[in-house]
Amino acid sequence: MNIIICIKQVPDTETKIQIKPDSSGIVTEGIKYVVNPYDEYAVEEGVKIKEKFGGEVTVISLGPERAKEAIRTCLAVGADKGIHLNDPAFEGSDSYATAKILAKAISQIPFDIVLTGKQGVDFDNSQVFAYLSRFLDIPFVSVVVGLELSSDLKSATAKREGEGGDKEIIQVQLPAIIAAQKDLNQPRYASLPGIMKAKKKEIKNLSLSDLGLSPDEVGLKGSRVKIENYSQPPERKAGRIIEGEEPAEVCEKLVKLLREEAKII
Amino acid sequence: METTREIFWNVGNVALLVYLLAAVVVFIFIYAFIQRIKLWKIGKEEKRKDQIWERIKSVLVFGFGHKRLLTEPYPGISHFLLFWGFVILLLGTIIIFLQEDILSPIFNLFFLHGNFYLWFSLILDLFGLLAIIGVLLALYRRYILKPERLDNVFDDAFSLILILLILVTGFLTEGARIAFTRPDFERWSFAGWQIALILNPSWTESESLLIWHRFFWWVHLGLAFLFIGYLAYSKLLHIFSSSLSVFFRSFEPKGKLDPILDMENQETFGVSKAEEFTWRQLLDADACTRCGRCQDNCPAHLSEKPLSPKKLIQDLKTNLLLSAKALQKENPDEQRKNLIGESISEDELWACTTCLACQESCPVFVEQVQKVVDLRRYLVLMEAKFPQEITPMFKNLETNYNPWAFGFASRGDWAKDLEVKLLSEDKNVDILFWVGCSGSYDDRNKKVSQALVKILRAANINFGILGQEEKCCGEPARRMGNEYLGQMLIQENIEILKNYGVKKILFACPHGYNTFKNEYPQFGGEYQVYHHTDFILDLIQSGKIKITKKIDENITYHDSCYLGRYNDIYDSPREILKRILEGKIKEMERRREKSFCCGAGGGRMWMEENLGKRINQLRVKQAQETEAKTIASACPYCLTMLSDGIKEIGLEEKLEVNDIAELVASLL
Ligand code: SF4
Ligand code: SF4
Numbered sequence: 001m002n003i004i005i006c007i008k009q010v011p012d013t014e015t016k017i018q019i020k021p022d023s024s025g026i027v028t029e030g031i032k033y034v035v036n037p038y039d040e041y042a043v044e045e046g047v048k049i050k051e052k053f054g055g056e057v058t059v060i061s062l063g064p065e066r067a068k069e070a071i072r073t074c075l076a077v078g079a080d081k082g083i084h085l086n087d088p089a090f091e092g093s094d095s096y097a098t099a100k101i102l103a104k105a106i107s108q109i110p111f112d113i114v115l116t117g118k119q120g121v122d123f124d125n126s127q128v129f130a131y132l133s134r135f136l137d138i139p140f141v142s143v144v145v146g147l148e149l150s151s152d153l154k155s156a157t158a159k160r161e162g163e164g165g166d167k168e169i170i171q172v173q174l175p176a177i178i179a180a181q182k183d184l185n186q187p188r189y190a191s192l193p194g195i196m197k198a199k200k201k202e203i204k205n206l207s208l209s210d211l212g213l214s215p216d217e218v219g220l221k222g223s224r225v226k227i228e229n230y231s232q233p234p235e236r237k238a239g240r241i242i243e244g245e246e247p248a249e250v251c252e253k254l255v256k257l258l259r260e261e262a263k264i265i
Numbered sequence: 266m267e268t269t270r271e272i273f274w275n276v277g278n279v280a281l282l283v284y285l286l287a288a289v290v291v292f293i294f295i296y297a298f299i300q301r302i303k304l305w306k307i308g309k310e311e312k313r314k315d316q317i318w319e320r321i322k323s324v325l326v327f328g329f330g331h332k333r334l335l336t337e338p339y340p341g342i343s344h345f346l347l348f349w350g351f352v353i354l355l356l357g358t359i360i361i362f363l364q365e366d367i368l369s370p371i372f373n374l375f376f377l378h379g380n381f382y383l384w385f386s387l388i389l390d391l392f393g394l395l396a397i398i399g400v401l402l403a404l405y406r407r408y409i410l411k412p413e414r415l416d417n418v419f420d421d422a423f424s425l426i427l428i429l430l431i432l433v434t435g436f437l438t439e440g441a442r443i444a445f446t447r448p449d450f451e452r453w454s455f456a457g458w459q460i461a462l463i464l465n466p467s468w469t470e471s472e473s474l475l476i477w478h479r480f481f482w483w484v485h486l487g488l489a490f491l492f493i494g495y496l497a498y499s500k501l502l503h504i505f506s507s508s509l510s511v512f513f514r515s516f517e518p519k520g521k522l523d524p525i526l527d528m529e530n531q532e533t534f535g536v537s538k539a540e541e542f543t544w545r546q547l548l549d550a551d552a553c554t555r556c557g558r559c560q561d562n563c564p565a566h567l568s569e570k571p572l573s574p575k576k577l578i579q580d581l582k583t584n585l586l587l588s589a590k591a592l593q594k595e596n597p598d599e600q601r602k603n604l605i606g607e608s609i610s611e612d613e614l615w616a617c618t619t620c621l622a623c624q625e626s627c628p629v630f631v632e633q634v635q636k637v638v639d640l641r642r643y644l645v646l647m648e649a650k651f652p653q654e655i656t657p658m659f660k661n662l663e664t665n666y667n668p669w670a671f672g673f674a675s676r677g678d679w680a681k682d683l684e685v686k687l688l689s690e691d692k693n694v695d696i697l698f699w700v701g702c703s704g705s706y707d708d709r710n711k712k713v714s715q716a717l718v719k720i721l722r723a724a725n726i727n728f729g730i731l732g733q734e735e736k737c738c739g740e741p742a743r744r745m746g747n748e749y750l751g752q753m754l755i756q757e758n759i760e761i762l763k764n765y766g767v768k769k770i771l772f773a774c775p776h777g778y779n780t781f782k783n784e785y786p787q788f789g790g791e792y793q794v795y796h797h798t799d800f801i802l803d804l805i806q807s808g809k810i811k812i813t814k815k816i817d818e819n820i821t822y823h824d825s826c827y828l829g830r831y832n833d834i835y836d837s838p839r840e841i842l843k844r845i846l847e848g849k850i851k852e853m854e855r856r857r858e859k860s861f862c863c864g865a866g867g868g869r870m871w872m873e874e875n876l877g878k879r880i881n882q883l884r885v886k887q888a889q890e891t892e893a894k895t896i897a898s899a900c901p902y903c904l905t906m907l908s909d910g911i912k913e914i915g916l917e918e919k920l921e922v923n924d925i926a927e928l929v930a931s932l933l
Contacts, residue, residue: 014672192646
């Protein structure tokens with residue numbers, strides 16, 4: 001079983017995001033980066049598949065030099081190898097360009113299943129796995145909360161979260177892309193020997209030329225989405241508690257406020 | 266008639282036989298004891314051989330003096346009588362042996378006669394009798410009163426009865442001899458004299474007394490030899506193993522965990538097999554007498570969790586004995602049991618609050634907490650196996666340096682409006698206020714930090730904080746067994762403090778205080794540290810802050826484990842309370858050394874409490890019994906746990922908890 005996991009390094013979810021004065025991006029100073037939380041479920045699932053069926057888990061990440069840390073974190077919990085798609089030319093890639101680069105890298109190695117998180121918690125686009133499915137020409141199942149591989153390893157049964165809390169059970173031929181939702185499993189914590197071993201595991205650097213892509217296909221040029229500027233969401237006003245003796249009285253006040261102040265009814 | 270007695274009177278020429286038999290049983294004992302030492306030595310090396318005089322003193326004070334045993338009168342006195350009775354009788358026997366076989370035949374010296382003999386007889390009878398009282402008290406307690414903390418096995422009954430029979434047959438032998446010989450001076454052997462009167466009511470010569478005497482003599486001798494042979498195979502071994510345990514006790518600060526050194530180059534971490542403990546830790550297994558005092562003070566046990574510190578040590582012992590057989594190839598490896606999982610369950614290990622009540626109450630200085638942490642270390646570092654709710658806590662510590670999901674950048678936010686000096690802006694301060702995670706992020710505890718700022722300002726102290734440069738002190742991670750994470754945090758903190766040349770640090774949190782005081786030095790961080798209770802008391806005493814008003818209320822004080830048992834700070838908080846209260850300090854039953862944990866230590870703060878009762882609620886109820894309306898505390902964990910406990914029981918109207926700093930600040 002050749003298991004590929006696509007991960008992304010993202011700012012820690014507790015980061016207070018600040019916008020650069022010229023609105024061209026966010027202030028990256030003082031940000032702690034972590035493995036995208038949804039990707040952690042993908043990693044755990046990959047390692048569990050390996051433990052059950054044997055094989056090799058390869059973690060792929062696209063990002064600047066610091067993304068190596070994220071790859072190491074995954075190696076510490078049981079992934080075997082890392083591939084770091086690392087080239088200044090990749091900077092500014094949108095989901096489309098990112099998927100293209102990933103697809104190129106993945107198609108060069110044997111793979112039976114590709115796992116990733118259902119979205120990155122930084123831009124929350126939730127598009128890479130879909131593009132990737134198109135580029136690799138294999139099916140994908142997203143928002144997966146349960147995964148079962150058939151014993152011949154030819155297909156998988158995925159449970160996905162539908163709208164309104166319904167569950168869909170989907171049978172899919174392998175190779176396929178599985179995008180993990182948070183209840184898929186319980187990501188493990190790295191053991192110390194795991195952390196130590198991870199320091200010695202191989203992380204392969206692949207650049208634009210290694211992949212055989214042209215500069216026009218990646219980065220801003222290869223992207224279809226361009227971010228014009230960044231701004232903070234409007235600050236949310238504090239909630240208000242409407243006081244009153246009787247429920248009826250409270251309701252009356254509420255209706256009045258909704259009509260006169262909020263002007264929504 | 267000469268005032269003395271013939272040693273082997275009425276039993277014939279048996280000295281040689283007796284000494285031969287004695288040699289055999291003593292040999293059996295020595296052999297078995299050496300085996301035991303070998304057993305302990307399968308453990309790893311540990312340095313405990315320094316400060317010999319202090320160690321000898323410990324044995325005198327805690328062994329011969331029974332200092333800890335006597336903290337509980339009934340079992341203490343019972344053991345004291347038995348112990349000293351036996352010691353004196355043993356001395357008596359040695360004196361007789363010296364007289365009969367060394368001094369008299371070799372040096373022609375004879376002292377066991379005249380007045381010496383009379384006093385000798387009196388004292389021996391007295392202590393023999395006291396020993397009997399001791400045994401009877403012990404039997405009564407064990408088999409009639411049956412306290413919960415004692416579990417009874419055959420060995421307990423056999424040992425006690427054996428001792429009792431040795432003592433009784435001793436008296437019977439003496440009685441029979443006096444009854445036959447009837448010298449008047451033997452009235453000094455007052456107990457033997459009374460028995461003689463019973464054995465020989467007509468006070469005339471009777472041949473049957475000779476037979477009785479011979480019978481008692483042999484039974485007494487046989488039992489005494491049985492005792493020696495049985496010693497090393499039974500709980501009686503504790504006479505030696507417990508003494509050794511006291512001798513090899515730790516003189517390190519109580520609150521210190523041993524570090525794992527050079528982690529990068531180790532293959533395994535923590536303990537999962539008996540032989541991975543140190544010899545001192547294995548000695549504990551034999552030193553434990555199953556007295557159950559630790560268990561009686563253990564908050565985990567008292568709240569009906571699966572953990573009992575006594576059982577933990579006994580389970581280690583069972584495992585050790587099985588392992589030893591496998592290691593010495595008497596048994597195949599398969600017959601070993603897993604130390605974690607089979608002998609000691611994971612639930613037991615995670616139930617410990619590291620409150621140290623067990624160690625403080627153990628009369629023979631068994632050390633439970635380091636063992637619990639060693640076993641946890643194996644689970645966390647090697648297997649990454651722990652209650653799943655801890656995972657986010659560890660991850661938060663890794664990314665944001667606090668156990669909750671708060672960004673590290675907002676650590677200093679609690680002080681924003683107070684304009685507290687940040688060391689990054691001005692490092693010229695006299696003392697650094699180490700705020701800690703609770704004091705920085707927890708809403709209730711932020712108020713304590715603010716109160717402390719108010720006090721420091723009132724006293725004109727030039728202080729500062731690190732703000733977002735401060736990281737968790739590493740204490741919870743270490744106590745949960747995550748030594749790697751703990752050491753990482755410690756080292757990063759030491760680095761920051763070095764940059765600012767910090768020397769003095771003030772803590773509101775006893776956990777941070779303990780770690781800085783007792784554990785940072787292990788990693789090269791040496792500071793003068795103060796807990797706010799000591800510091801505030803000093804401010805009051807030196808007149809730097811003036812208490813003009815007082816609180817007109819009765820207040821109870823809850824001792825934090827890490828302040829009290831770990832660092833012996835019991836009086837400062839009480840002294841502060843005395844100075845600020847119009848009313849009285851209403852003490853709880855469990856206080857000071859025997860204080861009851863709030864339930865949060867050892868990382869329990871971040872674990873679910875699904876088993877048994879809730880420790881914090883038990884403590885709140887104990888506080889409620891004092892009828893005080895306020896619990897004063899001096900630890901952020903305690904503040905959180907007790908506040909929660911009050912809410913859980915629905916006592917918000919009747920009881921509140923305040924940190925001592927808040928109480929003082931309210932008067933400024
Ligand atoms: S440290 Fe406290 S909780 Fe842990 S075993 Fe000892 S008494 Fe029990
Ligand atoms: S560990 Fe100490 S206190 Fe606990 S049962 Fe053993 S001897 Fe008694």
